[in-house]
Amino acid sequence: MRKANDSKERLLTDIKLAQKKFECYEKIYIGLGEEGKRYLQSQSKLYKEKVADIQKIIQSSLERNCPTCINCCKLYTPELSIYIAGTIGCFEFIDYLLVRSDTVLPNPNLENMKNNLCPYWDEGCILPSDCRSFSCTKYFCDVLKTEIDMKIISEHLSVIQALLDNFSLKKCLGMNTLT
Numbered sequence: 001m002r003k004a005n006d007s008k009e010r011l012l013t014d015i016k017l018a019q020k021k022f023e024c025y026e027k028i029y030i031g032l033g034e035e036g037k038r039y040l041q042s043q044s045k046l047y048k049e050k051v052a053d054i055q056k057i058i059q060s061s062l063e064r065n066c067p068t069c070i071n072c073c074k075l076y077t078p079e080l081s082i083y084i085a086g087t088i089g090c091f092e093f094i095d096y097l098l099v100r101s102d103t104v105l106p107n108p109n110l111e112n113m114k115n116n117l118c119p120y121w122d123e124g125c126i127l128p129s130d131c132r133s134f135s136c137t138k139y140f141c142d143v144l145k146t147e148i149d150m151k152i153i154s155e156h157l158s159v160i161q162a163l164l165d166n167f168s169l170k171k172c173l174g175m176n177t178l179t
């Protein structure tokens with residue numbers, strides 16, 4: 001019983017942290033200057049194109065397998081704090097900015113999180129298909145891996161990874177002129 005309570009507390013703490021982080025991301029996005037937003041838009045376009053390419057490749061496999069599966073996005077484990085609990089939609093700061101650029105995201109359903117369901121889950125992912133976090137984009141379960149040409153996927157993922165690695169927060173935040 002004590003263990004269950006500890007886990008529940010841990011989950012609630014993780015959810016609060018996730019919400020705070022997410023609010024910070026949004027505040028920073030709203031506060032970006034014109035030049036930073038222009039830089040972000042150029043990078044966002046590339047990011048979203050690659051994410052959409054991957055989505056197109058996997059779409060039929062997702063449609064075939066996901067509706068009857070109870071794993072990944074649909075995990076319902078209120079007694080645990082799992083990989084998804086510390087974030088909203090698995091976003092880190094940079095992929096959030098890239099996705100948020102020029103797009104108003106649907107409101108996350110924070111109540112979902114108390115049951116370890118993703119706040120963007122509602123009978124399917126409610127995010128636009130090119131607006132997924134990198135963590136979501138690169139996750140492939142064993143079933144998908146057997147059906148999809150993972151070599152092509154790896155190539156697309158490498159491009160996204162390079163884009164994230166080379167993303168200049170300084171430019172985006174307008175700090176590149178500071179000494």
Ligand code: SF4
Pocket residue numbers: 062065066067069070071072073140141142143144
């Ligand atoms: S991606 Fe794989 S694990 Fe996730 S819901 Fe689809 S079939 Fe299930």
Ligand code: SF4
Pocket residue numbers: 072073089090118119120121124125126127132133136
């Ligand atoms: S954001 Fe979408 S794809 Fe990612 S975990 Fe949530 S429901 Fe699944």
